[in-house]
Amino acid sequence: MKRVAWLTLVFLALPATAMAQSPEDLANEISNKVSSPFCPGVTLHDCPSQSALDMRDRIEGYARQGMDEAAIMERLEAEYGPSIRGVPSSEGAGILVWILPSVAVIAGGVLAWILVRRWTSRRPQQTAEASRAAVAFSASERQRLDAELGRLREES
Amino acid sequence: MSPVRSLAGLGRPSLLVALLFSLIAIVAFIAAGRSGRRDLSEAGKRALYATFGFTALATISLITALLAHDFSLSYVANYTSRSLSVPYTISALWGGMEGSLLFWTTLLTGFSALAIARAPARSSRLVGGAGAVLMGIAGFFLFMVAFPGNPFAQVAGDVPIDGNGLNPLLQSPGMIIHPPLLYTGFVGFSIPFAFAIGALFTKRLDDSWFTATRQWTLFAWTALSVGIVLGGAWAYTELGWGGYWAWDPVENASFMPWLTATAFLHSVVIQEKRRMLKVWNVTLIVLTYAFAVFGTFLTRSGLLSSIHTFSEGPIGKYFLPFLALLLIGGLGMVAYRFDALRSENQLDAFISRESAFIANNVLFVAAAFTVLLGTIYPIIAEVFSGLRVSVSPPFYNAIFTPIGLAIIGLTGIGPLISWRRMSKGAFWRMVRIPLVAGGLTVVALGLGGLTSLGALLSFALCVFTATAIIGEFVRGSRVYRRRDNAGPFTALSRTIARNRRRYGGYIVHLGVLLIVIGFAGNAFKVERRAEMAPGDTLDIAAYTLTYEGVRTATTPEKDIFEARLAVSRGDEDLGPMSPQRNLHLAQGQWQSEVAIRTNPVEDLYVVVTGFDTDGSAVIRTFVNPLTWWIWAGAAVMLAGMLVIMSGRAPVTVAAAKRAPAKREAAVVR
Numbered sequence: 001m002k003r004v005a006w007l008t009l010v011f012l013a014l015p016a017t018a019m020a021q022s023p024e025d026l027a028n029e030i031s032n033k034v035s036s037p038f039c040p041g042v043t044l045h046d047c048p049s050q051s052a053l054d055m056r057d058r059i060e061g062y063a064r065q066g067m068d069e070a071a072i073m074e075r076l077e078a079e080y081g082p083s084i085r086g087v088p089s090s091e092g093a094g095i096l097v098w099i100l101p102s103v104a105v106i107a108g109g110v111l112a113w114i115l116v117r118r119w120t121s122r123r124p125q126q127t128a129e130a131s132r133a134a135v136a137f138s139a140s141e142r143q144r145l146d147a148e149l150g151r152l153r154e155e156s
Numbered sequence: 157m158s159p160v161r162s163l164a165g166l167g168r169p170s171l172l173v174a175l176l177f178s179l180i181a182i183v184a185f186i187a188a189g190r191s192g193r194r195d196l197s198e199a200g201k202r203a204l205y206a207t208f209g210f211t212a213l214a215t216i217s218l219i220t221a222l223l224a225h226d227f228s229l230s231y232v233a234n235y236t237s238r239s240l241s242v243p244y245t246i247s248a249l250w251g252g253m254e255g256s257l258l259f260w261t262t263l264l265t266g267f268s269a270l271a272i273a274r275a276p277a278r279s280s281r282l283v284g285g286a287g288a289v290l291m292g293i294a295g296f297f298l299f300m301v302a303f304p305g306n307p308f309a310q311v312a313g314d315v316p317i318d319g320n321g322l323n324p325l326l327q328s329p330g331m332i333i334h335p336p337l338l339y340t341g342f343v344g345f346s347i348p349f350a351f352a353i354g355a356l357f358t359k360r361l362d363d364s365w366f367t368a369t370r371q372w373t374l375f376a377w378t379a380l381s382v383g384i385v386l387g388g389a390w391a392y393t394e395l396g397w398g399g400y401w402a403w404d405p406v407e408n409a410s411f412m413p414w415l416t417a418t419a420f421l422h423s424v425v426i427q428e429k430r431r432m433l434k435v436w437n438v439t440l441i442v443l444t445y446a447f448a449v450f451g452t453f454l455t456r457s458g459l460l461s462s463i464h465t466f467s468e469g470p471i472g473k474y475f476l477p478f479l480a481l482l483l484i485g486g487l488g489m490v491a492y493r494f495d496a497l498r499s500e501n502q503l504d505a506f507i508s509r510e511s512a513f514i515a516n517n518v519l520f521v522a523a524a525f526t527v528l529l530g531t532i533y534p535i536i537a538e539v540f541s542g543l544r545v546s547v548s549p550p551f552y553n554a555i556f557t558p559i560g561l562a563i564i565g566l567t568g569i570g571p572l573i574s575w576r577r578m579s580k581g582a583f584w585r586m587v588r589i590p591l592v593a594g595g596l597t598v599v600a601l602g603l604g605g606l607t608s609l610g611a612l613l614s615f616a617l618c619v620f621t622a623t624a625i626i627g628e629f630v631r632g633s634r635v636y637r638r639r640d641n642a643g644p645f646t647a648l649s650r651t652i653a654r655n656r657r658r659y660g661g662y663i664v665h666l667g668v669l670l671i672v673i674g675f676a677g678n679a680f681k682v683e684r685r686a687e688m689a690p691g692d693t694l695d696i697a698a699y700t701l702t703y704e705g706v707r708t709a710t711t712p713e714k715d716i717f718e719a720r721l722a723v724s725r726g727d728e729d730l731g732p733m734s735p736q737r738n739l740h741l742a743q744g745q746w747q748s749e750v751a752i753r754t755n756p757v758e759d760l761y762v763v764v765t766g767f768d769t770d771g772s773a774v775i776r777t778f779v780n781p782l783t784w785w786i787w788a789g790a791a792v793m794l795a796g797m798l799v800i801m802s803g804r805a806p807v808t809v810a811a812a813k814r815a816p817a818k819r820e821a822a823v824v825r
Contacts, residue, residue: 006765024430024683024684024685025444025683028683032549032550033550034548035546035548037270040544040546041404041405041534041546042402042404042546042548043402043548043549045397046397046399048395048396048397048748050766053765053774056685067514067653081651083544083545083546086546086547086548086549086550086551087547087548087550087551087554088533088545088547088551089545093537093540094533095539097529097530097533097547097551098523098551098555100527100529101522101525101526101555101559104521104522104525105518105519105522105559107519108519108522109515109518111518112514112515112517112518115514116503116506116510116511116514117506117788119432119499119502119503120502120503120504120505120506146579146581146582149574149582
């Protein structure tokens with residue numbers, strides 16, 4: 001069991017090794033990340049216009065010249081402005097759009113945790129009684145109780 | 157000459173009469189809600205039925221005008237043509253803004269009539285409150301279609317001989333079904349929303365409002381789910397970019413209410429079983445309906461094109477105050493009745509199914525918030541900076557993937573935890589087999605060379621959750637196998653039939669897992685594009701495509717240019733594939749028709765993006781692994797929902813208390 005857990009951890013920790021990409025694959029990947037200047041709200045990859053196809057060819061040309069993804073993105077940004085990147089800016093107000101979803105998950109999680117703790121701690125009497133009852137069980141009785149509860153659960 | 161005679165002259169008068177009846181219904185229902193008098197409630201019902209009747213008459217009038225090619229109506233001239241086939245001519249009803257608003261309103265009044273007619277007779281006050289809300293919403297939409305969004309407006313100047321025709325992209329079988337299903341989902345949520353607000357108005361805050369609307373909620377959710385999947389299928393087969401979901405604002409508009417409605421479907425179970433989360437459930441249904449209206453507003457106001465288009469458009473300035481009223485009014489009522497909505501019970505333990513459901517709700521609502529943020533950010537940025545920015549899939553994928561994976565994990569953990577409480581030891585005993593299965597999946601796929609962390613986690617979590625769910629079926633069936641000595645299939649069918657809601661829910665979850673497997677396959681997508689002369693070949697993954705040339709044909713609607721491709725895999729001849737690039741004559745618009753060879757392992761997807769005069773063609777080809785499972789998963793989800801809806805209504809804690817003799821049976825359920 002432990003071995004399985006270790007192996008799982010090792011594989012999870014493995015970085016996604018970058019495969020050697022052909023210029024066409026790199027162009028496809030980039031076109032999936034940039035907004036099309038020709039189709040509002042659509043990535044370059046998904047934009048069906050001829051201008052978009054030409055722009056994809058140009059990106060593939062950059063890749064054939066040996067430019068990597070970061071260099072091509074910078075080149076595109078210089079040509080079309082920062083809005084070519086299909087993600088909110090990581091500066092100014094744009095950063096809020098990146099942060100707020102995580103804040104929502106964390107704040108929601110903390111709020112839910114506080115509420116659940118509060119709701120479970122408002123039963124001191126019952127909990128104390130339940131604890132006493134639990135203490136009174138022997139190991140075999142507890143096992144039997146779990147089994148019976150499991151059976152009830154299956155039937156319900 | 158069309159055999160159908162246009163009844164367009166009846167359209168607008170019918171809408172005005174319907175508007176009048178909706179106002180009468182509002183007054184009668186408010187009075188019934190305040191006094192509890194059944195005669196007033198009956199009067200409201202009759203006015204509601206009349207509202208529906210006249211709205212339906214207006215819709216029939218517009219359909220006859222479409223079929224009769226009555227181009228004196230600008231709507232008919234804008235969205236149809238004489239060469240358009242009958243099914244697409246009828247589908248033009250929702251092809252434009254004015255027609256879709258009329259269709260929305262007809263569904264709304266029809267659903268309202270059904271829901272109010274089927275509501276328990278003893279709940280006059282609740283029916284009064286809900287009826288007033290429904291008729292208030294109907295009144296707004298009737299005003300919209302009678303005045304600013306009138307589909308019966310006449311063309312300016314001479315009546316054209318032929319119309320502009322329907323957008324070629326909308327001329328697809330999927331588009332005949334997809335929009336009505338989305339609208340059915342959106343409008344369906346009006347019913348639980350109205351009953352919730354009606355309950356708040358009339359202070360009938362027991363379980364009546366959600367038991368009266370339970371089937372409606374399930375129905376709306378199912379319609380919306382199927383509608384969303386069909387939209388993806390339409391995008392996949394019609395748009396020619398090899399994908400099914402682009403996080404487009406129109407797609408997001410349907411996804412946001414789906415997320416909050418999914419949270420509601422789970423959290424309402426806690427209210428049924430434990431009489432808790434009342435504030436949260438009402439809030440969720442208010443948010444769901446507000447998102448549904450927001451979706452309609454977003455897609456129909458012109459806001460997506462530009463903030464300027466929106467302010468110049470005919471309906472945006474009405475929709476925004478209506479949306480604000482729904483949100484402020486709905487949430488204001490929740491705040492006003494906050495004390496009366498307090499939970500009547502407490503949780504027994506931290507490790508309990510209730511806790512898992514609450515965590516699930518946090519994730520679903522955070523997901524909806526993320527989609528909202530990404531959708532409206534370009535609008536906000538334009539308002540403040542004047543610059544139009546785009547939020548594309550990389551943003552959504554980065555934020556949504558971890559949330560989605562956490563939801564999948566919880567989907568597996570949830571069924572393993574008991575209601576009320578569970579010891580850590582019992583929890584571990586339940587979770588260890590799914591955990592091992594998930595871990596082994598990671599190891600096997602890792603050793604197999606899978607390097608994409610997202611795909612690896614997706615597959616592992618799917619196996620974890622599927623093992624947990626299948627375990628539930630096995631444990632449930634075991635009881636019947638032992639007790640009745642039944643065979644495995646008999647035992648399984650008895651297990652499902654005995655508790656359709658629970659096991660139907662598990663079937664829905666299995667469908668979701670299949671869909672996630674399909675999404676994960678996207679990580680291994682391969683794409684190639686080439687300009688090919690006749691005789692040229694293109695290799696992609698294990699396939700070889702040989703271009704044999706172009707075939708042309710002409711129909712009254714379009715000029716067809718078809719690329720003929722011979723496909724093989726190794727030595728195996730897979731036959732021809734024939735993607736098309738067609739010129740739609742009425743619109744002068746080019747449209748690609750993709751060719752797809754599909755199987756559970758992968759789709760070979762071919763689209764032709766252009767031809768040259770020398771007969772060469774630009775061919776774009778994709779190999780999309782596991783996409784088939786998305787459609788299969790959707791079918792499984794639908795089957796699960798049908799199982800749930802075929803079951804009896806759940807017995808709530810309150811109902812069990814009302815019927816002490818049946819309490820024991822009720823608690824077991």
